[in-house]
Structures are given as C-alpha cells and as structure tokens.
Amino acid sequence: MSAAMTEYQRVAEVGEIPDPGKMLVDVDGEMVALFHVGGQFFAIDDVCTHDGGPLADGELIDHKIACPRHGAKFDIRTGAALTMPALRATRAHEVKVEDGGVWVRLRAEATAAGPGAHAVAGPAGSVGTAGPVGQATAPQAATPETTPAAAAGLTPDGSSAALCEDSVRELLKAVKDPELFVNIVDLGLIYGVTLTPAADVPGKQQISVDMTMTSPACPAGPQLIGDTKRVLAAHPDVSAVEVRIVMDPPWTPDRMTDAARDQLGIF
DSSP, X not given: OOGGGOOOEEXXXXXXXXXXXXXXXXXXXXXXXXXXETTEEEEEESOOTTTOOOGGGSEEETTEEEOTTTOOEEETTTOOBOSTTOOSOOOEEEEEEETTEEEEEOXXXXXXXXXXXXXXXXSTTOEEEBOTTXXXXXXXXXOGGGSHHHHTTBOTTSOBOOOSHHHHHHHHTTOBOTTTOOBTTTTXXXXXXXXXXXXXXXXXXXXXXXXXXXXXXXXXXXXXXXXXXXXXXXXXXXXXXXXXXXXXXXXXXXXXXXXXXXXXXXX
C-alpha cells in the first residue's frame, strides 16, 4: 500500500510524551519522529535530508529540531529545512489525537519548501539565488576566481602568482560545492594548507591540503577532491598535489564565512 493511501495508525498514548518532548515511532514500517509542543503533536520523517541523520536524536527547541550530526534545523510543523547544510524539506505527516491516543497518517511526499533563500543553478556559467518565495533572481556573473586565468594561478596580465597559503586558498575558491554552489573555502571545508619545495623539481612546490566534508558520506566528496587537485595542479609552480580528508573536528555550519551565509540566505 502506498504512503498516499495509508490510514491513521495509533502510535502512542497522549501521556507518553512530555510537553515539550519527542519520541521515535513506527508507522507502516517507516520511522517517524513524533513531537509534543505547546499542547499539539507533530510528526516528520526521522531523516535529515542532508545526510540521513536521525532527527529524533536531535535537540528540540520550540518548533525546531536540529540534526545531531551537522546542526541542520527543520520545522517540526511543516518539515521545512530551516538552516544549512540541509536544503530539502523532510516529510511532515498528518497527526490527530483521539481516544487518548496519538494517531499518524503518512503523507506521500514532502510538502514544505526548503530554506527561505538558497543557491540554485542558473544558466551555464552563472549562479542565481532563490528569494523568500522560491523565485529565482537574475543570474550573477561568474566571479573572478572562476576565470581561466585565476584557475591556472595567473594574474590578470598572465604572469604567475606567487605561491603561499593565502594564494592557494584564493585558487581553491574556484572549487564549488555542486549542490550549494558555494566555494569550498567560504564553506569552511579547508582545514589546512602546507607547501613544501619539490625535491625533484627545483623552483616548484608540493601542496598538501587538509579538507573536510559536510558529512562523512558526502556524495560530492570525489568531485571536490578531483577539482581541488585539478585547480592546484594547473598552477605552473606546482609539482604535485595531495588532498587529505579530515573528519575531526567535524564540520559545522559556523565554519562558513559571512560571504557564504549571505549567498545561502542565512542570517
């Protein structure tokens, strides 16, 4: 039977869940987070849409639940994703109180929108942002760090830019998360940059980058690693590039720069 045709199921007794409080329940074989706040009950999928984290294990404040893994917040009333790194809503389900019990009926799909403003793909070579009602604004022009010269580590006049940690970080701004359309430096994914003179190639440098991911199972990981190596290896003074993935300390949204927050509509 599809979720759209399920009937209400009694999943808990009213007195089982304190106010405020939460519990994990099984509805037709699906795990649902059930909440009791302000005398009302709400139910959403027990799944963070960022990386599948268990929302029922998170911190509940008013009508917001925070994923325990990376802090993405969801509205328990609508399932809307309220903060990064989540972009998509999780399903919110129908709830009623009857005969001293709490009853839940599954919805087929998520119905709430994601964050009030977030990056969306625009035409090729551009990036747009979604406004509060989800209407895309005019695409923005490509930023200087994404130009071919910048990606190759060259100054506008075509000469080679001197290599140092700061210049490497500037080069890495050409690498953007394919889902968020924000560069990996402003996202706070770069934990460290080390430059070492190449023993076998005089005048060139070996670069080691300590990079993290927004989650251990980030699907964009291989692409970000490959793009990082490609961008740095294009610099004429680089002989080799190593990317080391570091998951400790775990990434959290507070590692983002103000520029990234502005681009994603997080205030």
